[in-house]
Amino acid sequence: MYTATGTRTIDKEQFVTEFTPLVKRIAYHMMTRLPASVQVDDLIQAGMIGLLDAINRYEGSYGRQFESYAAQRIRGSILDELREADWLPRSLRRKMRRIEAAINLLEQRNGCAPSEQELAEELNMPLDEYHEILQNARGAQLIYYEDFQQEDEEPFLDRLLVDAEGDPLNALLDENFRKLLIVAIDNLPPREKQVMGMHYEQEMNLREIGEVLGVSESRVCQLHTQAIARLRSRLRNS
Template sequence: MYTAKGTLDRDAQLQRYSPLVVRLAHHLMARLPASVQIDDLIQVGMIGLNEALSRFEPTQGVQFETFASQRIRGAMLDELRDGDWLSRSSRKQQKDIEAAVQRLEQRLQRVPRESEIAHELGLSLAEYQESLTRVRGTQLVYLEDLAGAGEDDQFLDRYLPADDSANPQTMLSDQRMRTALIEGINKLPEREQYVMSMYYEHDMNLKEIAAVLGVTESRVSQLHSQSIARLRARLREH
């Protein structure tokens, strides 16, 4: 898209690719606590898109959408890295849920129900579900789990290290861990399996998954957090 003077029409390009920014923001939101505002992510993402338009070189042999996606997501992560967006209380809640799941699985020798996890934590079902909403920022593997990173490290720095050999993605390539992960996903309750499949395999956001399942976005977020807690509890054994 060019202007009458033959220069790139930046406004037209920003408008054309703004849906990409929105899609990436919504997809990232499932991993963030409720305190993060989607509008803030979109605003930062638009800055990343503008930077991508300035730096893109067609001769590099990369499609613009691929190049822009990296810039947009990078801008969002940089913004999150600069803020303390996962509080210590949320981290503690997350670990408490994982520990409760692990205890119940060992005691019951099966996947515990949501109500059983709530009871183990001494919470009502509604209180437990609210906790799941608050710890929405759960990730599958942290460096603190596998490489001994300190508690005081920033959250994003723990799973986006400079050393590729310590990257969680590299660690997940270990066959023993991959096998445990596959087994864990297969043992998730059916609805949670659907959520994980739609989110990670089909790149659907919370709103899209909610429409398929006929539930609210908040409920999908809870199911996602609970699935990750179950998987992390299982991976702790490997």
């Protein structure tokens, strides 16, 4: 549709209808990395705000380019919403750090990746309780900003942003870090490595991965969280 001056106008309602499935797909994919306390409807609502923002701001041709642009705005809007909340409760984060410490101890002691049963025994807890921690901590991240600072230091990002050209993302994607991460992923137990590949490379959700592996969605969630714990343990010690 064009105006009298030849400027193209947009049917916003049509675009919202067309790209709402994109919002839902992104929201459900991001849910797999968040704690159970986060509601997918809240992510979708935040994503819709990002979609509307994309429709209002976009100035290029409307096709695949717009979809890529909209996806960025949708993810950004969801992340903005999540930054206002605590992704992982402190008590649960402490439990995950205990798991990471146990992983490191057993790897040093035995020279190989410990099994879930070995980790549960080292932590002096039933296997079911260990699995419950993994399930509840599905929002465990590979990197927390506090990993880069001591208790008496100013926040990591504040130090970086003193320089106007400092880019936190570039710091986190340091070439040496990337190499260490590649090696750590390659050394994951086969099933956990498979889960990470299907989720991050093929962008499959937990339900789809479970169907491929023949296990429940909750089991895939546990494997994903455990893989993150192994990676954090290895990277922190590197």
